[in-house]
Amino acid sequence: MEQGNLxxxxxxxxxxxxxxxxxxxxxxxxxxxxxxxxxxxPEDLVAHILAHAMKSLDKRREPPQRAHVTSESSSEE
Structure with missing residues (x-):
């Protein structure tokens, strides 16, 4: 499709x-x-655009999980 037709x-x-x-x-x-x-x-166009969004969400990576390390020296006895 040529840009001139849009x-x-x-x-x-x-x-x-x-x-x-x-x-x-x-x-x-x-x-x-x-x-x-x-x-x-327009209804079909919205459905198609939502399909783009869902595909993008499916490809999204989960953020890395970070373990919280507690130090024993910080606790007072």
């Missing part, structure tokens, strides 16, 4: 606004993240 638009869905693209030759909404997927409705 026009930036604001999509409103369920009280949220976000920027997306519309393919001027077909009239379909284009994903602003991957710019490959074309959908017909």
């Amino acid at each position: 026009k930036e638009v604001t999509v409103e869905f369920s009280g949220s606004r976000f920027r997306a693209f519309i393919d001027t030759s077909s009239g379909l909404l284009v994903c602003p993240i991957c710019r490959r997927t074309r959908v017909t409705s």
Whole structure:
């Protein structure tokens, strides 16, 4: 898809606004993240964007676990 065929638009869905693209030759909404997927409705676009977010969360690493070491010299007897 050529960049010249895309026009930036604001999509409103369920009280949220976000920027997306519309393919001027077909009239379909284009994903602003991957710019490959074309959908017909804002609802489908939101579902596709959420799939991007879920995939990103699945790839996220857990932070390293650190053991807290207590020193015996700090306790008073």
